[in-house]
Amino acid sequence: MELDIRNLVKTFGTTPALHGVDLRVESGELLALLGPSGSGKTTLLRCVAGLEIPSSGQILFGGDDASFKSVQERQIGFVFQHYALFKHLSIADNISYGLRVRPRRRRPTDAAIRARVEELLELIQLPGYGGRYPSQLSGGQRQRVALARALAVEPRVLLLDEPFGALDAKVRKELRLWLRAFHDRTGHTTLFVTHDQEEALDLADRVVVMNAGKVEQVGSPEEIYDRPATPFVFDFIGESVRLDIRIDKGRPFVGQQQVSIPKLPPLLFDGPARLYVRPEHVAFRRDGEGLWATVVSLHRSGSSRRVGFRADGSEALIEALTPADREPPRIGDRAALEIRAAGLFAG
Amino acid sequence: MTPTAPFVKPSVLPGFRLTIAFTLLYLTLIVLLPIGALLFRASSLGVHEIVALALDGRTLAALRLSFMTSLAAAAFNVPFGLLIAWVLVRYDFPGRRFFDAIIDLPFALPTAVAGIALTALYAPKGWIGSIAALAGLKIAFTPVGVFLALVFVGLPFIVRTVQPVLGELDRELEEAAATLGAGRLRTVASVVLPPLTPAILTGFALAFARAVGEYGSVIFIAGNIPYVSEIAPLLIVIKLEEFDYAGATAVAAIMLAISFATLLLINLIQARARARYGHV
Numbered sequence: 197m198e199l200d201i202r203n204l205v206k207t208f209g210t211t212p213a214l215h216g217v218d219l220r221v222e223s224g225e226l227l228a229l230l231g232p233s234g235s236g237k238t239t240l241l242r243c244v245a246g247l248e249i250p251s252s253g254q255i256l257f258g259g260d261d262a263s264f265k266s267v268q269e270r271q272i273g274f275v276f277q278h279y280a281l282f283k284h285l286s287i288a289d290n291i292s293y294g295l296r297v298r299p300r301r302r303r304p305t306d307a308a309i310r311a312r313v314e315e316l317l318e319l320i321q322l323p324g325y326g327g328r329y330p331s332q333l334s335g336g337q338r339q340r341v342a343l344a345r346a347l348a349v350e351p352r353v354l355l356l357d358e359p360f361g362a363l364d365a366k367v368r369k370e371l372r373l374w375l376r377a378f379h380d381r382t383g384h385t386t387l388f389v390t391h392d393q394e395e396a397l398d399l400a401d402r403v404v405v406m407n408a409g410k411v412e413q414v415g416s417p418e419e420i421y422d423r424p425a426t427p428f429v430f431d432f433i434g435e436s437v438r439l440d441i442r443i444d445k446g447r448p449f450v451g452q453q454q455v456s457i458p459k460l461p462p463l464l465f466d467g468p469a470r471l472y473v474r475p476e477h478v479a480f481r482r483d484g485e486g487l488w489a490t491v492v493s494l495h496r497s498g499s500s501r502r503v504g505f506r507a508d509g510s511e512a513l514i515e516a517l518t519p520a521d522r523e524p525p526r527i528g529d530r531a532a533l534e535i536r537a538a539g540l541f542a543g
Numbered sequence: 544m545t546p547t548a549p550f551v552k553p554s555v556l557p558g559f560r561l562t563i564a565f566t567l568l569y570l571t572l573i574v575l576l577p578i579g580a581l582l583f584r585a586s587s588l589g590v591h592e593i594v595a596l597a598l599d600g601r602t603l604a605a606l607r608l609s610f611m612t613s614l615a616a617a618a619f620n621v622p623f624g625l626l627i628a629w630v631l632v633r634y635d636f637p638g639r640r641f642f643d644a645i646i647d648l649p650f651a652l653p654t655a656v657a658g659i660a661l662t663a664l665y666a667p668k669g670w671i672g673s674i675a676a677l678a679g680l681k682i683a684f685t686p687v688g689v690f691l692a693l694v695f696v697g698l699p700f701i702v703r704t705v706q707p708v709l710g711e712l713d714r715e716l717e718e719a720a721a722t723l724g725a726g727r728l729r730t731v732a733s734v735v736l737p738p739l740t741p742a743i744l745t746g747f748a749l750a751f752a753r754a755v756g757e758y759g760s761v762i763f764i765a766g767n768i769p770y771v772s773e774i775a776p777l778l779i780v781i782k783l784e785e786f787d788y789a790g791a792t793a794v795a796a797i798m799l800a801i802s803f804a805t806l807l808l809i810n811l812i813q814a815r816a817r818a819r820y821g822h823v
Contacts (some may be wrong), residue, residue: 247718267721274722280715284737284819294723297733349723 197259197352197383198223199244204253206239213239215409216253221353223258226376226384228400230390232432236409237389238357243388245355246270257352273346273384279338279356281330287341288313290325294349316344319378336367340374347384356388360395372399393433397421403431427541430472439471439512443541448540451509455487457538465542472539475502478516479534480525486532489514491525505533545593568594578799584681586797596793601769602778603605606794609775610801612686616693617701617747624701624746625739632709634688649696654759661692684766689774692760697750704746708739737819744813748806755802 199221206214214236221227229237242248244255246267254263262270281290289296292309304312316352317323320340330338340357346354359375360368376399379386390396396403397417405412405420405428413425424430431438446463449455449473457471480489480503492513493504501524505514514533518524525531584595596602612649631643649657665672665682675682682688712735720730765772775798782791 245722247722266717268724268726271724272722276715276719278713278715280713280719282716282719282734293693293720293733297720297725297729299721345719345723520787 199353199385199387200254200256200259201240201244202254204240204243204255205251206243206248207251213409214243214250217406217409217411219404219411219414221385221387223385226379226386226388226399226401227276228388228390228396228403229406230396230403231391231406231412233391234408235406237391237404237406239409240358240406241355241387241389244353245274247273247274265421271349271352273343273351273354274348274352275339275342275346275356275359277361279330279335279362281338281342281343281345283330286326287322287328287330289303290330290341291316291326291345291348293345312348312510316345316348319347319382320344322482334367335363336371339363339371343375343378348383351384354384354386356386358389360390360392368395375399380437397433405432407432415514424539427470427472427539430539435515435538436472436473436474437512437514438509439473439507439514441469441471443467443469443542450507452505453487453509455535456485457535457540459537460540463540468543470541471543472541473514473535474537475515475517477535477537478505478514479536480505480516480518480531481534482525482529482531484532486534489531489533491527491529491531494524494527496520507530507533544670576762581792581795581799584788586793588793591794592789593793596790597797600774601773602797604770605773605775605778606797606801608686608689608773609755610715610805612690612693612774613751613757616668616690616697616754617699619663619690619694620697620701620750621743621747624698625743627698628702628705628709632706646699650699654696654757655763657695658692658760658763661688661695661760665691683764684768684772686772688764688766689772690760692764693754693757696757696760697754698818700750701743701746704742704749705739708742709735712738740816741813744809744816748809748813752802752806755798 199219199518201217201219201221204214204217206212207210217240219240229240231237243250246262246265246269250263254261256262257270269472282293283389285293288310289311295304295309295312313326314323317326320343322337322340322344325333325337325341330341333341339362343356343359360371363371372395388400397420400417403417403420404414407428413420413429415423415425420429420433424433430436439450441455443463443466445466447454448457448460448463448469450471455471480486487507489505489507490504492506493502495502495504499520500517501522503516503518503519503525505516506512507514516533589598597606626645631639631646662683663669665675665688667673667676667681667683669683672682680687682691716734717730720734721727725733756776758774758780761774762777765774765777767773767777775794779791779794779798782788782794
């Protein structure tokens, strides 16, 4: 089921949390809401769930206006960061909870409920765990049970709030792959919140980058990484350095040096601008054309080495990556930098 | 010499020997010794006489009144104490801290003061008593009055035992139940109450124990009519005033036995409740 969010505004007292968010989630899509803490991503998710009441705006589930529906009526599945399993109920009773609380005429028979629980336990790869209690399970297992509990009621939309946030790095990675495979098999429209960009870029069909209650960019992981639309996205996703530059007659200058950057749109303004450059887009040579700079730092990080430069006429530390087995330059060496790609923003 | 497992496992955080010694000594001095003395004193009467005394109509009536009103008052306090704890924990409203402090008043007030205040209110000429009298109801000087006084002294126990547990309860559990389609009442009954059960039982047991032993706040409002509104602790005092020490201790011993049995029963239920919810 597709989901349409229109001009959603939420303020807590006088603190605005969401400023007019518009977002469309296609049916069967796995969408990540990514942003730093306080960006409003969890508030947006909770508004969709009905756990928060928006100050204004609309939320449509497949064309059906759900803005004024209660949580119970929305038929969503919600998975919490800390699982929120009912500790006094067995795994089977946790999973079947949503079915058992239905009014009698919509409640499946006991046999049907048992069969559904077995099916879901199979699906989350925990067959035979029905009689155990949440405390007897590991974090990753608990989160899978929470997912099964949310799916038992056949929700129209699945909402996950930092689902891997409480897990350690290894389990988190495993569960992430598992969730992707799981989604490909079951195809629920899924919205998940994360502050971990690797997780979002790895897992989602599309990523929504949020900042300060607004959507900064919506796009595929590739678009988000390769073509950040705003300075914020450039800064937040991946690594980049910001260079304060000047545009003079349509040409960018760092200090007194003109830089050539391929694939930039024509520059139609003059004045100060910001250039965002990723380390993997910087190459250096000992001679020839380029942005002249001095080596100021050297770090070994895993299989590569980071070389830090300070360009003549700029204070920013421009980093470049070079294979660790190559002879590194020495601190104080001079080099010409070639910037293969960058983002340029006025102001 | 065969090495035997030491009774006390060596630990990097010592203190077991000292603390257990102190605990045993303290319990003996403060609890076991007086109870032992009581039983010793009662035993001078002989089993036959104790049974006769226990089966005496006036004693039976007093014991029945004491235990029944105590149970009823503790049970009555459960839903209302729960409600008060809920409101104090969950909502922020002007004067919340003030109401929170008021809860402890029945603890702090000298019981005789409470008794006089309650009697003034509920006596046939009192504010509430006069209204009740219009409806043909008599509160003071009847078992209803005893019940009211015991409700008064028992309230803090339920509120204070439930409050911290309720405060610790994760709101996400209720949200999870709501997203799964459970209505509010269903959520409270199936998600909130089960984890509170051990605390509720503790509060109930404490309120009950306090009510059984309550004297000061009850005797004024009870009117102390033999066979009607005379509580067992009062009967003990009456026997003491008649210099019937053996009789007094015998009634005390019977109360002790019933109280102990009741608390033991509550503890057993509680252990089962904890086992059910013990997978934390």
